[in-house]
Amino acid sequence: MKDIRSLTQTHIDEYLEERKAYWVTGAGAALTQTYLRKGRKVVTKNKPKGELCENTRNRESTPLRQIIQLAKKDGLIDANAQLDVEWLKSESEPRPDFSLRQADKICRLAKERMLIGNLSFQRDRTMLCAYIHLLRHTGMRPGELISLEWRDVDLTNRLLIIRGRKGGRKTGSRVVPLLYDEPITVLKEMQNRRIAELDGASINENDPIFIKKDGTRIDSFKTSFNTLLRACEFEHPSGKHDYSQYSFRHTYVTQIAKLGLTCSLFFAADACCFNFLDCWDFKSDCFLRFADKVFAGVSSPIISINRI
DSSP states (O other): OOOGGGOOHHHHHHHHHHHHHHHHTSGGGGOEEEEEETTEEEEEEOOOOSSOOHHHHHHHHHHHHHHHHHHHHTTSSOTTOOOOOOOOOOOSOOOOOOOHHHHHHHHHHHHHTTOOSOHHHHHHHHHHHHHHHHHHHHOOOHHHHHTOBGGGEETTTTEEEEOOOTTOSSOOSEEEEOOSHHHHHHHHHHHHHHHHHTTTOOOOTTSBSSBOTTSOBOOOOHHHHHHHHHHHTOOOOSSSOOOOTTHHHHHHHHHHHHTTOHHHHHHHTTOOOHHHHHHOOTTSHHHHHHHHHHHTTOOSSOOOGGGO
């Protein structure tokens, strides 16, 4: 199918079956996932399974549902077309998101805690503050953010490039647009501080953006983040899961969903791969109508579409 106007239920069903085959018998079934546990690298393999779990099925369905919704709003598909994307009720409990007030308090407290006489502690807390602000205003996964290098930062076009982790199931290659001004400010400040540490020398584009003074990569903010989170004295959320760095991603997606930023949901989730960027016309009437709707009446720091 080359034109979304010809989309039918058959196309949807075939696509979902194809994605199911990918995870059950295809390349997805052989993927491994690498993560750190108590400072040690752990590699896990997908468990063989004959059916997809509810969460994986729903993760595949979400971008497709959003695309159909946007196409209906813009008149590319008949608004009354009966196109159904199956959504399964998941038995797993969703992880909590921060309220906007909570997210702002964490950012504010992180900034206040930078004001300390010990220069070593001050640098560590400044890095943590930058990390938290970027989580707050990009919706990136913690592992994606801490893996960024300066070659992945395009301040001119307000983009962050996620190159993906080898073997990672969730962290694929995609592009994250910087819709807010805060990340731009934070990244520029990080650049200036690093240049000052290098006595005016240029930053190596392959250097991580989260870097120790000696030039080695910062692997985790888990301990310092949890210390900051306890200082906020939030009540434990309902359910078994506590707040975590990942809660910022849920907060971001919830916020842009309430604003009607359908396209941004693609970026925040996994739908904005490089192929998606190639086929999306940012100057099209469809996109500009979407942008006008998004930015109308939004007071805070969302940028003008002409600057993307």
